[in-house]
Amino acid sequence: MELDPIHQFEIYPLIPLRIGSLDLSFTNSALFMVLIVVLTSGFLIYATTRRGLVPSRLQSVAEISYEFIASTLRTSAGHEGMKFFPFVFTTFMFILIANLLGMFPYFFTVTSHIIITATLSLAVMAIVVGYGFKKNGLGFFRLFLPHGIPMWLAPLIVFIEVLSFLSRPLSLSLRLFANILAGHITLKVFAGFVVMLGTAGFLGFLGAALPLAMTIGLTALEFLVAFLQAYVFAILTCLYLNDAIHPGH
Amino acid sequence: MEGQLIIAQAEVPEAPAPIEPGAPAAPLVDTPPLEPGGEELHTEVGAEEHGATFPPFDPTFFASQLLWLAITFVAFYLIMQRVALPRIGAILEVRRDRIAGDLDRAEQLKRESDAAIAAYEKSLADARSKAFAIAEDSRKKASAAAEEQRRENETALASRLAAAEGQIAAIKEKALAEVGTIAGDVAGTVVESLIGKRATADEIRAAVTAAGDR
Numbered sequence: 001m002e003l004d005p006i007h008q009f010e011i012y013p014l015i016p017l018r019i020g021s022l023d024l025s026f027t028n029s030a031l032f033m034v035l036i037v038v039l040t041s042g043f044l045i046y047a048t049t050r051r052g053l054v055p056s057r058l059q060s061v062a063e064i065s066y067e068f069i070a071s072t073l074r075t076s077a078g079h080e081g082m083k084f085f086p087f088v089f090t091t092f093m094f095i096l097i098a099n100l101l102g103m104f105p106y107f108f109t110v111t112s113h114i115i116i117t118a119t120l121s122l123a124v125m126a127i128v129v130g131y132g133f134k135k136n137g138l139g140f141f142r143l144f145l146p147h148g149i150p151m152w153l154a155p156l157i158v159f160i161e162v163l164s165f166l167s168r169p170l171s172l173s174l175r176l177f178a179n180i181l182a183g184h185i186t187l188k189v190f191a192g193f194v195v196m197l198g199t200a201g202f203l204g205f206l207g208a209a210l211p212l213a214m215t216i217g218l219t220a221l222e223f224l225v226a227f228l229q230a231y232v233f234a235i236l237t238c239l240y241l242n243d244a245i246h247p248g249h
Numbered sequence: 250m251e252g253q254l255i256i257a258q259a260e261v262p263e264a265p266a267p268i269e270p271g272a273p274a275a276p277l278v279d280t281p282p283l284e285p286g287g288e289e290l291h292t293e294v295g296a297e298e299h300g301a302t303f304p305p306f307d308p309t310f311f312a313s314q315l316l317w318l319a320i321t322f323v324a325f326y327l328i329m330q331r332v333a334l335p336r337i338g339a340i341l342e343v344r345r346d347r348i349a350g351d352l353d354r355a356e357q358l359k360r361e362s363d364a365a366i367a368a369y370e371k372s373l374a375d376a377r378s379k380a381f382a383i384a385e386d387s388r389k390k391a392s393a394a395a396e397e398q399r400r401e402n403e404t405a406l407a408s409r410l411a412a413a414e415g416q417i418a419a420i421k422e423k424a425l426a427e428v429g430t431i432a433g434d435v436a437g438t439v440v441e442s443l444i445g446k447r448a449t450a451d452e453i454r455a456a457v458t459a460a461g462d463r
Contacts, residue, residue, distance in 0.1 A: 009304040011314070022312045029310065030317035037325040044333040051340050053347060059340070066337040086330035094325055113305045115314050120322075181305060 005188035009112050009181070028108045029116075036097045036110065065093070072235055077242035084241050087127065091120060092234035099180060099226030103219070111229075112180045114173065121172035124237045132244035143247040172236055179229050183222045190215045432457045 013025030044065075047058035055063055069089045073081050095111055102109025110116055132140040144161040145154060193211035197204040433453045440448045448456075 006304060011304060011307075011310045013310075013313075017313075023309065024313050024316050025310070026317070027310055027313055029314055030321070033317050033321040037321045037328070041325065041328040041333060044329075045336065048333070048336045048340060051336070051343075053344055055340075062333075062337050063341060066334065066341070086326060086334055089334060090322070090326045090329045093329070094322060113314060115305075115311050116318055119315060119318055123322075177305070 005185045005192065008108070008184060008188060011108075011113075029110055029113065032098070032101060032108045032110050036094055036101065039101075040093050040097050065089075069234060073238045073241075076235065076238040077245055080245050081238065081241050084127070084131075088234055088237055088241070091124070091237060092230055095120070095176065095233050096227060096230035099230055100223075102180065102184065103222060103226060109180055109184060111176055112184060114177045117173040117177040118169070120176075120233070121169045124172065124240060125169045128240045128244045131241070132247060135245065136247050140244070140247050143243055147248060168236075168240060172233065176229050176233055179225055183218070183225050187215065187218050187222060190218060429454070429457055432460075 011027045011029050013023075013027050014031060015026035017024045017026060043058070044062050047056075047062040050056060050059065052059055066089070069092055070082070070085060073085055073088050077084070098110040098116075101107050102112065129140075132143070136142070144158045144165070146157065146161075149157050190211045194208045194215060197208035197211065433450070436453050436457055437448055437450075440446075440453070
């Protein structure tokens with residue numbers, strides 16, 4: 001069981017809660033979601049208590065994260081996109097902190113469950129479609145027919161565009177889920193090799209250095225992936241929001 | 250592992266059987282002691298299930314995850330939107346304003362110093378032109394005075410020259426007048442020594458005049 005790479009993804013209830021036939025228990029996953037909210041909110045609020053004109057280190061971290069998302073959103077969705085800034089910021093921070101918390105040994109990774117990533121990406125798509133229709137009415141359908149396309153090509157283009165639009169929530173959720181899942185499994189497998197070889201005599205002890213080096217490298221890579229996947233999710237959200245704001249390409 | 254998997258999967262269809270009676274029991278009877286019992290039973294089954302199904306695809310806790318994701322995400326969104334982001338935004342805004350204000354002030358100070366430099370340059374130019382005018386004026390005055398002096402000197406010299414000329418003329422006239430008497434004396438003496446006889450003054454004068462006229 002100790003070397004089972006799947007064990008880390010298991011969900012177990014901490015506070016059982018059952019309404020009708022629905023199991024709504026407060027699980028380890030829920031605990032980490034609460035932890036994400038408490039840690040991130042606590043950090044951002046604590047870091048900005050001094051409101052220094054010249055920022056302290058913590059305050060500049062808060063400012064950098066703010067300006068990073070703000071500039072990403074502004075460059076990809078324009079000034080009008082800034083009304084979605086709280087949403088994009090929340091999404092980015094939630095995923096980033098979920099991924100980073102998952103890097104701690106024995107910690108649960110919220111984003112390693114498809115239901116979480118799927119819900120987040122469906123929320124993004126719901127906002128895109130909802131705002132797109134609210135702002136542009138039926139003009140939102142222009143999204144599927146870019147300007148300057150010959151009419152005889154239109155059916156094909158519309159088909160492709162609709163298909164690509166529908167595949168967005170799928171790719172958005174699977175990319176994050178699969179990256180985090182695969183990374184954590186790989187990490188666990190290589191770390192397991194270290195233990196297995198290390199306890200298998202002298203030669204095995206020497207041989208364990210190889211997977212150990214691999215584990216160290218993979219850990220660094222996973223930190224990169226943790227940030228990168230949160231960023232990819234955020235920037236794609238920005239691009240999709242841009243489609244909702246300016247559907248005429 | 251394969252065998253385990255099959256056994257575990259085989260257990261799954263059997264597993265819901267104990268749950269079914271437990272689940273309806275919960276809404277029917279509100280007695281709390283029954284619920285934890287059902288729950289424990291369920292978790293035991295869950296643990297067995299986890300050995301078989303891949304946890305991320307296990308729908309047992311889908312509803313729970315959805316609920317807690319919704320609660321935490323909405324709470325997170327509200328905290329970010331209402332508290333954290335306005336705070337950071339305000340800090341950045343204050344800094345941007347302060348920098349813009351400082352730049353404005355620097356611009357204003359630069360304008361002021363430019364104006365001061367211009368004023369200084371102007372007064373310098375004024376002073377220079379004034380000094381030039383004064384110099385020019387005094388130069389003119391000095392040259393006028395010199396001219397005056399020269400003219401005065403000239404007139405004085407001219408008058409003295411005229412006086413001197415008059416004097417020379419008078420002396421010359423006088424000398425010329427005396428020439429006749431000297432000539433008469435000489436002529437009288439010459440005539441006396443030549444002929445031994447004194448010529449009369451009138452004769453001599455006539456002779457001298459005749460010689461002078463010739």
